[in-house]
Amino acid sequence: MARAQQADDDVYVVQPGDTCASVGRRFFGDASAGSAKLHALNSMGPPPHTLKPGTRLRIKGDPDARLTFVKPEVNSKRAGKPDWLHANTxxxxxRLDSVNTLRSAGAEVTFRDLTRLQMNENALVVIYGQEAQASDKVKKSGAVELLQGELNVSLAELRGEPLGVKMPAATVDSRSRDLIVGVDAQQMTRLSVFDGQAEVAAQGQRVQVPRDHGTRVEKGKVPEKPRPLPEAPEWVGGVRSVRLLLEGAGVDETLPWAPVPRAASYRVELARDERFNDRLHSETVPAGPEPLKSVVPALAPGEYFARVRAVDAAGLLGRASAVRRVEVLRVKTQRGTLGPQGLQGAPPLEFSVDGAESLDARLDGAPVTLPLRVETPGAHTLELRPRGLPDAPAERLTLTVSLPKATLALEPLGETFQARLRVFDEQGQPLDVAPTALTLRGLEGTWVDALSRQTDGSWLALVVPSERDGRLVSVEALWGDTPLARLEAQAPLAVAPPPPPPPAAPAGPEVALTSALSAPPGGRRDASALPTAFLPRSLLVELRAQTGAAPSGEDVAGGRAALSVEGRLGERVALGAALAVRPDALSRELSASLSGRVLLSDLPTLRVLLSFEGLFAGSAFAGEARGAWLRPALIAGGQWERWAWSTSQGYALRPGRTRATWESAYQGWFLPLPTLALGAEVNALVDATLEAPGPHAYAAGVGARWKWSGFEVGASVRRGFGPEGARVWGTWGGQVSLGWSGLLPPLPQ
Structure with missing residues (x-):
């Protein structure tokens, strides 16, 4: 039994009083020859010199081989010494050192020429260093003696002579780069050759064993006639497998393969390395006609390699299968609970898979990328496959998204209501969800504003009761298309009969009915105080930036930056002011305006407004544009479900002059979401002067506007055309805007 770790006995530590002669005599038997060998092994300089105590001197040359892998328990013994000690990588x-692998152990020995011997458990090997005077061919060639166990021999490419393996019943000279030799408890020798050929000698008779053949040699008998080895088995399901570890310490992996002829049993191995030194699992499975399998229990996350060999009735090992790569990946969840049945919880389920960069993922058949966030309620299936191997078996993970818990309350707010929606996860904590996941819908004629998130995690929306059924309020909260909660209430009656409530309208109309180019239209409208086509719902502050090259002459199409402020004074009246500058001439070209609008119509699908505006352009403007302007206009528009339209018809007048410019705009909008509008617009500007022909200018453009909570963002691009299009509108131009309406409580349209 090994008692201690193997000492590093190829060096000697100089002791007080040591000389080269005394050290040479001690280790090499002769003072003069030993001193010469000591000088040859160490860089000591020319003699005479004094050895310094503590100096480490090499007393051996380069080793014949090294242990390049050791898996406990492996022992080694130096030549001529009785003790077995623990071996080290x-x-x-x-020469004549011994290596012994114990139960469930393994080792790899690599010679100077990179020939490798892979020792299985319970193997005992003696190393023979090359010695020219040796009479034994095996010992002279620098090979090994196998006393028991099994060796997998990998001959180096550049080795110029056969590898000799001596065993109790036979001697093998191999020129094969891949063979297996073994000695069992009855000292029977077995040899399997997978490349090249090998020669087996026993009892004075030699037998050549070709590729993919093997033989046996019973002690005291001649070698048996070589026989063909079983074929390499094929894996069922391909050579790559991916497994997901959901919980616990490991996952069980099934290794299936198809049967082959002449197989009496199969040896299955799984290791952490492709050379199969660090083996975790080894099993012998009896042969059968159906697909066979071996189950490896509790694999931890990592990468593994598996192979299987057929074993014939004589105990000869066949060629190994292709290496099957097994990847065990750990699932990490940010939201949701992992269990044996998969991942489940309230939406959104958020999770990632460690090491999934080389995998293809599909959720319910559609390609996705990881990490993944799943919000749609119901059962879903995630499939993972190795990338580039569509026929490989898929690892499936079941994702179950349950509806979150929700509470819905209606809080009186004058003659209207404020709806408060709260959504919770399974632990009762406020759920962080995307704004598009939740919807509050009005029923029975109830009008509902868009939901806005609050700092405490709740969602608020303004609710206007219906006149039908005694001012009934009926609302329903939806998660996507799935109902979460529903609530009804009766609005209280005031002391005096209240005025009729505004007509029901879809959420967010001012998002859609906004000019895409510069509403209302007209090149002189540099400081538009009317960022929305209809009445704002509260105080709206908007910053607008407009691009465009300013040609010489009348400046009506140059770049501008405008700040607009517009406030709602009542149900039908709004006032606004604006200030605009040219960014590259801040001190010269300034314009300001005051404006007001009055709502004229009460129809739910049609709105008509009368607009008045006074604009003053600074002295730095061109003569035709300088000074005060008045602009009365009529604005009309409507919205049906996801479609909307609007138009603006106005005249720009110069006080005291018989000159006017007709400005016209036509817009069409599509609302894929209540907070998003996509639109197109056509503008026209016609000078109505009777004294001389005036400009005819046209523009067309497209734009989008998005609203979230109190913020509004818009962007558009336009192109001028017609006789004066380039001069009035610019050949190409664009506009971006940012607005905020969170200062005052919103009012219904």
Whole structure:
């Protein structure tokens, strides 16, 4: 039994009083020859010199081989010494050193020429260093003696002579780069050759064993006639497998393969490395006609390699299968609970898979990328496959998204209501969800504003009761298309009969009915105080930036930056002011305006407004544009479900002059979401002067506007055309805007 770790005995530590002669005599038997060998092994300089105590001197040359892998328990013994000691990875082996692997152990010995011997458990090997005077061919060639166990031999490409393996019943000279030799408890020798050929000698008779053949040699008998080895088995399901670890310490992996002829049993191995040194699992499975399998229990996350060999009735090993790569990946969840049945919880389920960069993922058949966030309620299936191997078996993970818990309350707010929606996860904590996931819908004629998130995690929306059924309020909260909660209430009656409530309208109309180019139209409208086509719902502050090259002459199409402020004074009246500058001439070209609008119509699908505006352009403007302007206009528009339209018809007048410019705009909008509008617009500007022909200018453009909570963002691009289009509108131009309406409580349209 090994008592201690193998000492590093190829060096000697100089002791007080040591000389080269005394050290040479001690280790090499002769003072003069030993001193010369000591000088040859160490850089000591020319003699005479004094050895310094503590100096480490090499007393052996380069080892014949080294242990390049050791998996406990492995012992080694130096030549001529009685004790077995624990072996180390990297330990040198010299002539007649021995290596012994115990139960469930393994080792790899690598010679100077990179020939490798892979020792299975319960193997005992003696190393023979090359010695020219040796009479034994095996010992002379620098090979090994296998006393028991099994060796997998990988001959180096550049080795110029056969590898000799001596065993109790036979001697093998191999020129094969891949063969297996073994000695069992009855000292029967078995040999399997997978490349090249090998020669087996026993009882004075030699037998050549070709590729993919094997033989046996019973002690005291001649070698048996070589026989063909079983074929390499094929894996069922391909050579790559991916497994997901959901919980616990490991996952069980099934290794299936198809049967082959002449197989009496199969040896299955799984290791952490492709050379199968660090083996975790080894099993012998009896042969059968159906697909066979071996189950490896509790694999931890990592990468593994598996192979299987057929074993014939004589105990000869066949060629190994292709290496099957097994990846065990751990699932990590940010939201949701992992269990044996998969991942489940309230939406959104958020999770990632460690090491999934080389995998293809599909959720319910559609390609996705990881990490993944799943919000749609119901059962879903995630499939993972190795990338580039569509026929490989898929690892499936079941994702179950349950509806979150929700509470819905209606809080009186004058003659209207404020709806408060709260959504919770399974632990009762406020759920962080995307704004598009939740919807509050009005029923029975109830009008509902868009939901806005609050700092405490709740969602608020303004609710206007219906006149039908005694001012009934009926609302329903939806998660996508699935109902979460529904609530009804009766609005209280005031002391005096209240005025009729505004007509029901879809959420967010001012998002859609906004000019895409510069509403209302007209090149002189540099400081538009009317960022929305209809009445704002509260105080709206908007910053607008407009691009465009300013040609010489009348400046009506140059770049501008405008700040607009517009406030709602009542149900039908709004006032606004604006200030605009040219960014590259801040001190010269300034314009300001005051404006007002009055709502004229009460129809639910049609709105008509009368607009008045006074604009003053600074002295730095061109003569035709300088000074005061008045602009009365009529604005009309409507919205049906996801479609909307609007138009603006106005005249720009110069006080005291018989000159006017007709400005016209036509817009069409599509609302894919209540907070998003996509639109197109056509503008026209016609000078109505009777004294001389005036400009005819046209423009067309497209734009989008998005609203979230109190913020509004818009962007558009336009192109001028017609006789004066380039001069009035610019050949190409664009506009971006940012607005905020969160200062005052919103009012219904």
């Amino acid at each position: 990297g330990q040198g082996l010299w």
